[in-house]
Amino acid sequence: xxxxxxxxxxxxxxxxxxxxxxxxxxxxxxxxxRTCGVSSGRExxxxxxxxxxxxxxxxxxxxxxxxxxxxxxxxxxRHNCLxxxxxxxxxxxxxxxxxxxxxxxxxxxxxxxxWDQGKLDIDAPIDRYLPPGLGDEVHRSITVENLLTESSGxxxxxxxxxxxxxxxxxxxxxxxxxxxxxxxxxxxxxxYSQRNVDLLAYVIELAVGExxxxxxxxxxxxxxxxxxxxxxxxxxxxxxxYGYAHLMIPPNDFAKLGLLVSNNGRWGTKQLVSQxxxxxxxxxxxxxxxxxxxxxxxxxxxxxxxxxPPDVYAMSGLGMQDVFIIPSLDLTVVWTGVYGNVSSQGLSxxxxxxxxxxxxxxxxxxxxxxxxxxPDPGPYIEPPVRLDASRFVDNNILLAVFxxxxxxxxxxNVFACLNYPLAPPFADTAPGCVILVCLGPDPRTPGIR
Numbered sequence: 001x002x003x004x005x006x007x008x009x010x011x012x013x014x015x016x017x018x019x020x021x022x023x024x025x026x027x028x029x030x031x032x033x034r035t036c037g038v039s040s041g042r043e044x045x046x047x048x049x050x051x052x053x054x055x056x057x058x059x060x061x062x063x064x065x066x067x068x069x070x071x072x073x074x075x076x077x078r079h080n081c082l083x084x085x086x087x088x089x090x091x092x093x094x095x096x097x098x099x100x101x102x103x104x105x106x107x108x109x110x111x112x113x114x115w116d117q118g119k120l121d122i123d124a125p126i127d128r129y130l131p132p133g134l135g136d137e138v139h140r141s142i143t144v145e146n147l148l149t150e151s152s153g154x155x156x157x158x159x160x161x162x163x164x165x166x167x168x169x170x171x172x173x174x175x176x177x178x179x180x181x182x183x184x185x186x187x188x189x190x191x192y193s194q195r196n197v198d199l200l201a202y203v204i205e206l207a208v209g210e211x212x213x214x215x216x217x218x219x220x221x222x223x224x225x226x227x228x229x230x231x232x233x234x235x236x237x238x239x240x241x242y243g244y245a246h247l248m249i250p251p252n253d254f255a256k257l258g259l260l261v262s263n264n265g266r267w268g269t270k271q272l273v274s275q276x277x278x279x280x281x282x283x284x285x286x287x288x289x290x291x292x293x294x295x296x297x298x299x300x301x302x303x304x305x306x307x308x309p310p311d312v313y314a315m316s317g318l319g320m321q322d323v324f325i326i327p328s329l330d331l332t333v334v335w336t337g338v339y340g341n342v343s344s345q346g347l348s349x350x351x352x353x354x355x356x357x358x359x360x361x362x363x364x365x366x367x368x369x370x371x372x373x374x375p376d377p378g379p380y381i382e383p384p385v386r387l388d389a390s391r392f393v394d395n396n397i398l399l400a401v402f403x404x405x406x407x408x409x410x411x412x413n414v415f416a417c418l419n420y421p422l423a424p425p426f427a428d429t430a431p432g433c434v435i436l437v438c439l440g441p442d443p444r445t446p447g448i449r
Contacts, residue, residue: 036081038259038267040225042252042448047081049368058368059084066361070340071320073097073251076365077332080259086335089251094448096231096248096438097336100317103233103247104197106220106257108294110212111148111204112265112277113219120144120207126199129206134418135178142186147200148293149285153184154193155407157394161194164401165234165242166435169425171401171417172238174202179400179409190288194244195397197294198236201243212241223272224256232430232438232446237422245317248438250448255334258315258323262332282313305359307377320354324362329373333365338436345385352387356380 033052036045049056059076066074067087074086114120121128126147127140146152154177164170177195184191205212213235217228230253234246249257260266265273281293290301296314300306303316308326315323320340324333341357343349359380366373399405403413411418432440438447 033079034081035079038080038256038263040223040256040268042225044077044082044252044255044259045080047079047083049083052078052081052083053370054078054083054368055370059365062361062364062368063087065364066335066340066357069337069342069357069361071335071337071357073334073336075251075255075334077255077259077262077334079330080263092336093252094250096250096433096446097254097321098246098248098317098436099254099315099321099336100245100319102254102315102317102321102323103245104243104294105261105315105323106216106247107197107201107204107243108148108281109257109261109273110216110220111144111200111293112273112281114204114208114215115277116274117208119209120204122148126203129203131206134175138182138186139178142199144200144203145293146186147196147203148281149190149287150192150196150291150294151187151190151285151287152193152196152199153182153186153189154180154191154196155183155394155397156191156193156391157397158192158194159392160394160398162245163398165194165236165244165246167425168234168237168429169401169414170236171412171414171422172240172420173198173236173242174240175238175409175412175417175420176400179412180397180407188287190285190291197243198240199243201241205240211239220272223267223270224253224260226253226256227448230446230448232433235428237425237427238417238420239423239428248433248446250446251334251336252448254321254323254336255332258325258332258334261315261323262325262327262330300355303354303358305355305362307359307374308362309373320357322358324358344382348385348387349382352385353382356382 034047036047039045049059063074063084063086071086073089073092076084115122122144125141125143130140142152177199180195201212208215213233231249233241235241264275265271265278282295282297283292284297285291290296290298296302296316299308299312303320303322304312304314309328311328312326319338321336341350341354343353396405396407400407401414430444430446431442432438432445438445
């Protein structure tokens, strides 16, 4: 813990000067712009901003702006070339950091891999994969696609769904999901449920016939050069991996995941996940025009600025852990940090109006292009707060962990869950990993050494 607080204090003390970018010589025309290859090594291929059509000084100003706004790590790629880095990237790039709900997009990629291999049928009800007798008929009728599009119909209480993962006492998150009441018939309405994605992670495990992290390491992380010791991905007390959040991974590895998606699933000479799956994943779903298969799609959705090109899509997590991908510009922006948006309306405004920071950053980033992609939309105009706090809290979901109330699954509580063996609370947590970050000298602590 001391190292954790020292780390944050050290970051706060860093002078937020212009982000390190790479000076170039002559301005490059579109025809002459450099293209880089992706790398499974520790260092990505770099280029001068001028080699891909941007101005070094203006890009440096955009990076410095992000650094002043609690962006602890910022990476800008064009044509796969790393052209801009934030002022504290050297300190944060290899430190495992919780990407929160961006974890959902990683689960989506794994679902795509299982689909490509013929092991997971996206159109099938999860009844096909669940053990006999687990869950009632209505819950078993939920399809894999319902889970991918967050249209299972599950009741939502974002904070109360998540707190028992942050304080790791969940007995079995997938079984708990099967006890959450359905407010809508599956496939008819969008509801941003955390338990929904925990259930999906479990279904993928059943479909591929092995633990999710074992499948992920072999099929996804190893080809990208992400070592097992780089990250910590939390599991519940039954050993099932959380799908909704808690993948703690260094920003440098997070960027590889973003580049894989931006390259339509291709990594070097290998197609790791099919272009067809990713095309579906970034198409708006029938129940939410902003959401595909656990990806946010289009401008004005989640943290994505309203004026960005219509083909933008994103991986987004709490506190603004984001990958923004704009295919028409061959541009990928990856950043992590602790909020940093500005609001005149207090804490409620900061929680609601999270698009302010991306809006202002992309204004500055687009100003760095030799040929500005879009006209300057002018400063961000903050909308009034319409935050409904009730959608964040559902006491029944919290009580269900203790086997109490209408959201409890019979026979599953913090003390015992059906016949699944339960590890003690905190048993899975790697030394030095606390909510946001993994730090410390213990060899079991994730880190690039």
